[in-house]
Amino acid sequence: MPLLLAGGACLGALTATAPAHAARADAGIVDSTRHGGKSVALTFDDGPDPDDTSRLLEVLRKHDVKAVFCLWGDHVREHPELVRAIVAGGHTLCNHSMHHDDLAGRTPEEIRADLERTNAEIRRAAPGVRIPYFRAPYGSWGKSAKVAAGLGMQPLGWRLAVGDWEPPGTDELVRRIQEGVTPGAVVLLHDGGGDRSATVAAVDRIIPVLRADGWRFDKPARRG
Numbered sequence: 001m002p003l004l005l006a007g008g009a010c011l012g013a014l015t016a017t018a019p020a021h022a023a024r025a026d027a028g029i030v031d032s033t034r035h036g037g038k039s040v041a042l043t044f045d046d047g048p049d050p051d052d053t054s055r056l057l058e059v060l061r062k063h064d065v066k067a068v069f070c071l072w073g074d075h076v077r078e079h080p081e082l083v084r085a086i087v088a089g090g091h092t093l094c095n096h097s098m099h100h101d102d103l104a105g106r107t108p109e110e111i112r113a114d115l116e117r118t119n120a121e122i123r124r125a126a127p128g129v130r131i132p133y134f135r136a137p138y139g140s141w142g143k144s145a146k147v148a149a150g151l152g153m154q155p156l157g158w159r160l161a162v163g164d165w166e167p168p169g170t171d172e173l174v175r176r177i178q179e180g181v182t183p184g185a186v187v188l189l190h191d192g193g194g195d196r197s198a199t200v201a202a203v204d205r206i207i208p209v210l211r212a213d214g215w216r217f218d219k220p221a222r223r224g
């Protein structure tokens, strides 16, 4: 269950926690693409899921689009092979915490332990992989943005959420994305935490529509 607070859902960030790739990140929450202009960044939260993540990867491969996957640590433990499939597809990883808990009331030490454990689970599935972003569950950041930045992960927000957790159906999702997209927007979608088949179907339809209208697909920005 992807929880959404007012108007939001889950957030993420970038991390290169491993000393070998220690990347700098800024504690500011990013909600825009790297190159701006008529571009969008697709981000998918709460997976990996054996059904919807697998189908989504096929859809993204078919359209040659790279996305960001904000991974839920418990789901990583259950489906490590899907983490490897995401990485093999050329996509970017984002830490979405171990248990999808609301981190707002947690101390920095507690948050750090959670994020480090999540990264360890991700890297147990895909050794050495970069995790450049962190997104807080429910967009409930508390002290987690600063902690994530200290671990080399850029806090990742979003500018467009379309309520795919409801879910409103594929046609409505396509309409909401098409009408809601703005230049440089990070778009929040879900590939786990429930039946996300409508989201996968909507992504399959909206990519060619956006491309035909001149939109490009980009990664989220990093400030560090």
Ligand SMILES: [Zn+2]
Pocket: 002, 003, 009, 010, 011, 045, 046, 096, 100, 137, 138
């Ligand atoms: Zn989430």
